[in-house]
Amino acid sequence: MLTTLAVENYRSLRRIVMPLGGLNVVTGANGSGKSSLYRALRLLADASRNGAVAALAREGGLQSTLWAGPEQVRKDRPVQGTVRTGPVTLRMGFAGDDYGYLMDLGLPVPIRSEFNLDPEIKREALWAGPFLRPAALLVDRSNREARIRSSGGEWERAGHQLQTFDSMLSEFADPERAPELMLVRDRLRGWRFYDHFRTDADAPARRVQIGTRTPVLSQDGGDVAAALQTIRELGPHGALDEAIELGFPGSRVDVVNTDGRFEVAFHQHGLLRPLSGAELSDGTLRYLLWVAALLTPRPPELLVLNEPETSLHPDLLPALANLVVTAAKEAQVIVVTHSRPFISSLQALSPDLHTIELVKDRGATTIDGQGPLDEPPWKWPSR
Incomplete structure (x- = not known):
């Protein structure tokens, strides 16, 4: 460390x-x-x-x-x-x-x-x-x-x-x-560094991708579906479902495999069909990307996150803070942020949080x- x-x-x-x-x-x-x-x-x-x-x-x-x-x-x-x-x-x-x-x-x-x-x-x-x-x-x-x-x-x-x-x-x-x-x-x-995932209409994370085992999410998040499936198979049991439930109560995420091409399917309470990656809101997709990055089955020695709260609704900040604190159990983590509500969420979960202003x-x-x-x-x- x-x-x-x-x-x-x-x-x-x-x-x-x-x-x-x-x-x-x-x-x-x-x-x-x-x-x-x-x-x-x-x-x-x-x-x-x-x-x-x-x-x-x-x-x-x-x-x-x-x-x-x-x-x-x-x-x-x-x-x-x-x-x-x-x-x-x-x-x-x-x-x-x-x-x-x-x-x-x-x-x-x-x-x-x-x-x-x-x-x-x-x-x-x-x-x-x-x-x-x-x-x-x-x-x-x-x-x-x-x-x-x-x-x-x-x-x-x-x-x-x-x-x-x-x-x-x-x-x-x-x-x-x-x-x-x-x-x-x-x-x-x-x-490992993560900085401002793209979530625009042409973002790599919205596309269907050929899936391979992906213990480390790429910088552009294009392999998010494969990374989520890898967490489900190789990560802690139930960790993925718990992270989705904490962020979006009553929802779940699946990964659809069509002839080796992986796609996110997001089941949300009240909807009759799942939403694909192309249909997800920017905030929902960004949260899924952070789930894939922070629940990695192959944690690094140092994980550096630059303003991970960007474009997330304040209601999602406690769930994101929980992901960061979970990642810090296996890696040294440095979070760069100016969000006071996010810092408060981290402090509530980690009394030993080292804050540098x-x-x-x-x-x-x-x-x-x-x-x-x-x-x-x-x-x-x-x-």
Whole structure:
């Protein structure tokens, strides 16, 4: 389980060190930095597939995603530009009880190339335990060079130089010399993100699909019928029916199989025939998608949900909260939301809910009520 998330100079996240629990809610007003935090987590996951640089490009490049305010902010002076004293840097990392990892991206060294706007990975580090200490480092990368700590405690060269745009998470696969690196890489690749399912008339979830066993719902929800049937066959007995009854009393959902093509059939109290996926209201379909995502028979280590309450009627929020709390029994969950009624529903079901409220201070995102001494221990290494 992650215990700390740290981000620096990413959009409004000038510097944030966030403690995490088992079930976490990140909330705050519009523009407070919730979406930036969600995207930062996705960038960390992208690093495990060597996609962090490409993901930044899709957001407009490094210059568009960097903190836009001054390098130093003093509360006794108005916000104003100053002469930069340090290098341009975008840093993000996490720590848990067993391992921690961080990445530091910066501007490229000018060369004769058409890719001079691509950010470079300046530093990466993997360490054992919840705190970065020199003695705890396991794999350390500086620019193109990486080194691995041997079983005897000595440093060894990794064996080849890295490209400036390649992460050591994706480029090293040595189960003997760096098994911890492979373990952390696989963990990051297993993180699961769900963000604003489509429910419009042409949404993939409304179409009939060829069905195969689907323990993990796809990002677009197009295999929702197969995912629901997989939950019915492989998930906890009665969990699917209970979730539907809680959200829509007197209703049930079936999956119709016609020559291998699966379709949702929603039986609603008072109707003479079931409704197909194409006929469902946006809210009903969205709730079915969350049922398929959160009752997964193959839970991840980390599940991140971005505003799952969107387009749901307030009466459905307790049922959705029950799904989230159920998922948190098998996975660490981070929910990004600004819905107070939804948070209240989660609090009623989970007294140990860890709530993090983001606020803006001079354009920078901070955690409400968190002072310098309240932060988890965190240290960024020098380049």
